[in-house]
Amino acid sequence: MSSNYPNGFTNGVTIRGVPLLQVHPGEVFWVNGSSVLAKNGVGGSDGNRGTYREPFATIDYAIGKCTASRGDIIAVMPGHTEDIAAAAGIALDVAGVAIVGLGAGSLRPQITFSATGSTFTVTAANVSLSNLQFDAQVAECVTGLSLSAAADGFSMENCTSTENANDGTHNFVDVITLATGCNDLSWKGCTFIGNDANNDAFITGVAHDQFYIDDCRFYANVAQAAAAGLVDSSGNVTNAEIKNSSFRSNIDGALWVDFNGAANGGVIKNCVVSSIDTAGATSTGDFTGGHFFECYVSGDANAFGLVGGGGVVYGN
Secondary structure, three states: OOOOOHHHOOOOOEEOOEEHHHHOOOOEEEEOOOHHHHHHHHOOOOOOOOOOOOOEOOHHHHHHOOOOOOOOEEEEOOOOEEEEOOOOOEEEOOOOOEEEEOOOHHHOOEEEEOOOOOOEEEOOOOOEEEOOEEEEOOOOEEEEEEEOOOOOOOEEEOOEEEEOOOOOOOOEEEEEEEOOOOOOEEEEOOEEEEOOOOOOOOEEEOOEEEEEEEOOEEEEOOOOOOOOOOEEEOOOEEEEEEEOOEEEEOOOOOOOEEEOOOOOOEEEEOOEEEEOOHHHHHHOOEEOOOEEEOEEEEOOOOOEEEEEOOEEEEEO
């Protein structure tokens, strides 16, 4: 088996497809709040040195030890949990930092949101999040991740957004909000799951250039109180590419990609959409100025829709 990693290793973490171990020039800071690992002698404290054997306890503290644009990595150990109980409870405000979660499945690091105003803020450029879980544990958490206009170059890979097991009570209203002018944005291999009528958008923005989504899943499993785009903007999104992704909206007149500008640009291709209203889902994919190719919709008519060049064709 071929590998981009040294010495033939086939398992590792990549950022935008680049093997992490080969490219980082900066420091690696370790974070561990897991009681399981603490019993094995690697318990976390923000008074530690941030090494593997003396990890920090919190991601936010580790961010403060990083140097801008040096290529620092924050390695978060399996089983780590960290709660955000207020606005900017974690503030990613140092440019060029990569936060990388280790572990698979339920052992991936989990960041919880326990207040309606809890936010993970991103106010620095060229940062990345990888292999993390984000979980709403309060009713009506207004925004999970909030990106400022300075968060150009943001990327998010193999992350999951969920709601506490108490579905219908705990939820995000919007999972990710983007300030206007925040550009060069990327999501790859991410999953967003909502199970509450008060879910709005998974990603919502204003006006953005270079907007990339690949191999992601957006599932609104409970009918929204009011239809809102699962990925939406109030202005133009240009140089966009959304591909190989799945959307589910359990409401009539479903909105999946809803870019409300009149001069968007780019392509949406090879996506599948599930809706209880087929005609609504095909007609309300709003990307004026851009183009759809090979996107299929299945709804209450048990049919699929092929959207390309502005036309819709149905078949069995």
